Amino acid sequence: MSASPLPHLVGRVDERATLDEVLACVRRGSSAVCVLRGGAGVGKSVLLDYVAAQASGITVTRALGVEADMELAYAGLQQLCAPFLGQADRLPEPQRDALQVAFGTAAGDPPARFLVGLAVLTLLTRASEARPVLVVVDDAHWLDRASLLTLEFVARRLLAESVALVAAVRDPEGSAALAGLDELRVDGLDPASAGELIDSAVDGRLEARVRDRVVAETHGNPLALLELYRGRSAAELSYGLDATRPEAVPDRVEEDFARRAGMLPSATRSLLLVAAAEPAGDTRLLLRAAEHLGVVPDAAPAKAAGLVEFGDAVRFRHPLARSAVYRSANPAERRAVHSALAWASDPVHDPDRRAWHAAQACDGPDEEAADGLERAADRARRRGGIAAEAVLLERATDLTPEPDRRGRRALTAAEAHFSAAALDRATAMATVADLCPLDATDRARVSRLRARVLFARSRSDEAAPLLLDAAAQLSAAGSPLARETYLEAISAAVFSGRVHGPAGVAAAATAATAARRPGAALGTSPSDSLLDAIATLLADGPEQGVGAVRAALGPFAHEELDGPESTLRWLLLAPVALEAFFHHAWDFVAWDEISARAVRLARGIGALGVLPTLLVYTAGVDVFHGDLDAAARKIEEADVIASATGNAPFTYASLVLTAWRGEERPALALFDDARTRATRRGEASLLAVTGYVQGVLCNGLARYADALDASRAVVEHDGFNFVGLSLIENVEAAVRCGEPHQAASSFARLDALTRVADTGWARGIRARCRALLSEGDEADRLYRAAIEHLDEDRVTAEVARAHLLYGEWLRREGRRRAAREHLRTAYDLFAAMPAAAFAERARRELAATGVKVRAPAEAIGARLTPQEAQIAALAAEGMTNPTIGAHLFLSPHTVEWHLRKVYTKLGIGSRRELAGVLALTAGGTPARV
Incomplete structure (x- = not known):
């Protein structure tokens, strides 16, 4: 679409300058986003016309949101992409397929919304290679929800493409739409410009006092000035025929229309x-x-x-x-x-619109119309339009005459609204379903939905018992949903952090285990077997459960998945599995293997809803592997994706990373904020991780009394997460504080937790902590065993701490030469991570042995931002820019833009030199991407 005729604008000097800069950006090869916000009639549409008219040499594509009850999934996005769809065949196959299914031009599994977003981003980027692209959207808040959310995703990923997005959103209706993007506030015209506009609309010459009154009445709203007073005479206005009325300006304009x-x-x-x-x-x-x-x-x-x-x-x-x-x-x-x-409407090519209009034509219940809407909802679901499915089913419910069928449709609509994150509508439709006759299974589904809504609104421990009750109802009814609901109950209990009590993990797992009685419906897949094993672990404890979990690992880790739906189910179970391997089985290898596979699978199907969580688990692997920069890259990617998808950043991961880095000031600020939020929302697990990470930080800083207090709060809490890790910090701090009884008590608990696991990680931690409580040859033997076992599983961060503790012990034993060897090893490992507090602790100990250590030179990789480092690492592995873009949900242009900055910072000329230069970072620590 070419540029539009230039509209007549009065005033708006600042607004025009902002929009002119948007166009200048894309002409320079950069991206720009500008969201115009203001009330009805304030002039947003005219400004959109202005920027389109000024876009000479730029391809302009436009879409208009329309206030209509119907939600045709991806209809708005299809308007925007129409000029470029001829190039869709050039998209990578997963993106092409997702776009075609979303637009209804091909059949297939429902596409992930974010994979559709990546396809649109790639399509716009490729179109901009010929000439810059300007995307103009009016009344964006009235786009169908799938289009609006996809557009938000694309806007947040634009960076180095010659693509600009300018959208108009009406306040207050659209306050949540496109939130957080660069915006331009559009208010009424200034008095002088408003006076000029009213003069152009009125026949005759207005007196100044009348003009001032008219401008004040309308608050300078251009549409009101033009539409309420166009064609009126100066005499009419002078004698008060249009005196001020109490209605809001938009209401008066609509009344005039x-x-x-x-x-x-x-x-x-x-x-x-x-x-x-x-x-x-x-x-x-x-x-x-x-x-x-x-x-x-x-x-x-x-x-x-x-x-x-x-x-x-x-x-x-x-x-x-x-x-x-x-x-x-x-x-x-x-x-x-x-x-x-x-x-x-064409019944073949446009059956959904036909069904919608037929429904709107009804003046009462009509099963034929309701059935048509239900079929349209099913088509919307298969295109990935969950929000559209929910709206269509809600209207079908309204038209359904028979109470039983009405209840089932209301329940299905409620579940679709929940999947679309419309929690208020989900609750409302669940209430409608509640008022209808339902069988036992559907009644349990309503209970489950209410519990899921509660958990989504607040991460407190109130949701777990409700989910357990719903799971029991589903199990009694023989529904396959019982297994999934028990998993949700376990997840909710894990998140709340408690082990015992009616909302605890043990209660959830015990109920799940009881559901496996003879005759109960059981799954036979590796995922089902793993869930059984986890339930045993949590219900019966490590003695019975750890072996079952480890036996289920192989089949689960290598389970064959036959499509996006089975893959997504696997991905939803992966975090619970990782919690079990991390906190109970002490299986670092399984943690690494499962989290890496989960990230690959999530990227492969575009599952950005779960990818950030999985990236955080791989970042945890990097922390214990001793590569904090790699962890930072993954956490930043997780936070960027979470922001693009409208979710909160990952506080847990940032807390752990900051503590291990030893950054005291930012860490303490994060701790205080986390405690406040955890207390307010009842997130016991967040309180637990805060105690653990403060223990790590304070032990690194050699502030052992603070470390003891922080870790004691976790080990005395009836918690599920981070208890084992906190016991490690507690033993070390208690020994240093001269509290042998506390140290022995904590070690006894840690010994019981790690002995049954029998992994290199577990054996090494147990030996290291026992060494702190031992003397003489026994302590010496245990420290050496700890280093050997921890190195066996490549838990580098814990290996470094074992060398540090051993070196400290050797120095106190008067064995200075041996102490220097281990303290130097510890210092080098901590400096390479880099873990500043522990490195400084090792440096001070080395100084006490008579060895002076220079401050480490800045690692080459430290010059790069986390995203630059991530892209550089992938490029060094030989990935092309499009492949890196698909991997990180960026356009190839953005990848190239980052690489140019990398080359400049590293002083190299091309990607061929990357591998050699990056090998110098972090003391040769392998990159983990």
Whole structure:
């Protein structure tokens, strides 16, 4: 689409300058995003016309959101992509398939929304290679939800492409739409500009006092100035014929549009009503519907009244004009128009729109219409349009005459609303379902849904017992959903952090185990077997459960997955499995293997909803492997994706990373904020991790009393997560504080937790902590055994701490030469991580042996941002820019932009030199991406 004619603008100097800079950015090869926010009629649409008109040499594509009850999944996005769809075959196959299924041009599994977003990003990027692209969206808050969320994702990933997005959002209706993006506030015109505009609309010369009154009445709203006073005489206004009224300005403008529509000939009013009821604006469709109504099309009076423009598509002068026409019609007139539009819609190529209009034509319950909407909802689900599915099912519920069927549809609508994160609507539809006759299984599904909503709203421990109750109901009814619900109950209990009590992990696991009684429905997949093993672990304890978990590892880690749905189910179980391997089985190898596979699978299907969580688990592997920079890269990627998908950043991961880095000031600020939020929201697990990480930080800083207090709070709590790790910190701090009874008590618990695991990690930790409590040859033997066992599993961070503790012990034993060897090893490992507090502790100990250590030189990789380092590492492995872009959900242009910055910072000229230069970082620590 080429540039539009330049609209007439009064004032708006600052706004025009901002939009001009947007265009300058894309002409320079950079991206830009600008969201115009303001009330109805304030001039956002005219500014969009301005930026489109100024876009010479730029490809302009536009979309318009329309206030309509219907949600046609991806309809708005299809408008925007229409000029570029001829190049869709050039997309990588997973992106191409996702886009085609989303747009209904191919059959396939429901695509992940974020994979659709990546496809759109790639499509726009490739189009911009020929000439810059400007995406213009008016009334973005009225786009279908799938399109709006995808557009938000694309906007947050734009960086180095010649692509700009300028969108208009109406306040207050659209306050949540495109939130957090660069925005431009559009208010009423300044008094001078508003006076100039009213002078152009009124016949005759206005007195200054009258002009000032009119401007004040409208608050400088341009649409009000033009539409309320256009054609009025100066005399009319001077004598108060339009005196101030209490209605809001948009209400008055809409009333004026309705007044103008009411003065039109009957045939024209009917034609306008057809146009107002059909958001697509397809002129041929409107003419067929008008013919069915027996209306002779006569658009000229409506055009003369300034209400609408007819061309290939129908465009109302303003959304308020559309709503005025629709609302001013009586219900019978609206039903007749929708009936005609249903008749005119193609049943083969546009069955969803036909079903929607048929439903709107009903004046009471109608099973045929409800059935049509249900089929449309199923098609929306298969395209990945969960929000559209929910809306269609909700309307189908309204039309369903038979109570049993009405209840089932309401329940399905509620579950779809929950999946679309519309929690209020999910609750409302669950209430509708509750009022209908339901069988035992459906009644349990309602209970489960209410518990899931509660857990989504607040991570407290109130949801777990409700999920357990729902799982028990489902199990009694023989529903396969029982297993999934028990998993959710375990997850909720794990998150709340408690082991015992009605909301605890043990209670959830015991109930899940009891559900495996003879005759109960059981799964036979590796995922089901692993869930059984985890339930045994949590219900019966490590003695019975760890062996079962480890036996289930191999089949689960290598389970064959036959499509996106089975892959997503596997990915949803992976975090619970990782918690078991991490906190109970002490299996570092399994933690590494499962988390790495989970990240690969999530990237492969575009599952950005779970990818950030899985990236955090791989970052944890990096922390204990001794590569804090790699951990930082993954945490930043997780936070960027979480932000792009509307989720919160990962506080847990940032806390652990900051503590190990030994960054006291930022760490303490994070700790205080985490404690406040955990206390307010009842997140016991967040309190636990805060105690653990403060123990790590304070032990690194040699502030042992603080470390003892922090870790004691965790080990005395009835917690699930981080107890074992906190016991490690507690033993060390207690020994240093001269509290042998506390140290022995904590070691006894740690010994019981690690002995049954019998991994290198578990054996090494047990030996190291026992050495702290031992003397003489026994301590010497245990320290050496700890180093050997921990090195066996490559838990480098714990190996470094074992060398540090051994070196400290050797120095106190007077064995200075041997102490230097281990302290130097510890210092080198900590400096390479880099773990500043522990490195400084090792340096001081070395100084006490008579060895001076220089401060470490800045690692080459430290010059790079986490994202630059991530991209550089992937490029060094030989990945192409498009492959890296697909891997990190970035466009190839953004990848190249980052690489140019990498080359400059590292003083190299091409990617061929990357591998050699990066090998110098972190003392040769292997990159983990």
